[in-house]
Amino acid sequence: MSSIIRRAMLGAWVVLGLSLGHSAIANAENFGxxxxxxxxxxxxxxxxxxxxxxxxxxxxxxxxxxxxxxxxxxxxxxxxxxxxxxxxxxxxxxxxxxxxxxxxxxxxxxxxxxxxxxxxxxxxxxxxxx
Structure with missing residues (x-):
């Protein structure tokens, strides 16, 4: 696998992880x-x-x-x-x-x-x- 593809995949995983983490934090704060x-x-x-x-x-x-x-x-x-x-x-x-x-x-x-x-x-x- 080329380094460009690996970097793109890593970037996609990072973005996915950050968005899921943000969602979990938002849900935890919904208690009011x-x-x-x-x-x-x-x-x-x-x-x-x-x-x-x-x-x-x-x-x-x-x-x-x-x-x-x-x-x-x-x-x-x-x-x-x-x-x-x-x-x-x-x-x-x-x-x-x-x-x-x-x-x-x-x-x-x-x-x-x-x-x-x-x-x-x-x-x-x-x-x-x-």
Whole structure:
């Protein structure tokens, strides 16, 4: 294959990749304003509160109680789990996205891509109690 054809094919793949990446980013931003009460809390109830509630194994192990917004923002005995405005370094997002050695929830079904995107966007929007 000539170098001209290879370059043309590479260029086509780059353009395709960039357009698909832009589409994925646009879709991730279509959630609009995320509500703790309507969007985030139901995810916690379904995926987290079995362990992270009074005397549950998640509270005993880390000190993270997720029953209320205030409990969540208090964090663990090791520090905060949410850095409002920065999902990239918020431990909540790191753990549910599997970017650490462990993934939450332990031994249970992983959060869906949509659920992790909602949590990420909520934290990036300031993790408000709305």
């Amino acid at each position: 304003q995320i509500s703790y009460k309507d969007d985030v809390r139901p995810i916690f109830e379904l995926r987290c509160l079995e362990c992270h509630t009074n005397n549950g194994p998640g509270v005993v192990g880390s000190g993270l109680n997720m029953e209320t917004y205030e409990d969540l923002m208090r964090g663990t005995r090791f520090g905060p789990v949410i850095i409002p405005g920065n999902a990239m370094v918020s431990n909540l997002n790191v753990l549910v996205e599997g970017r650490a050695g462990i993934r939450m929830p332990h031994n249970r079904k992983r959060l869906t891509t949509c659920e992790t995107a909602i949590l990420r966007d909520w934290v990036n929007q300031g993790a408000r109690n709305n």
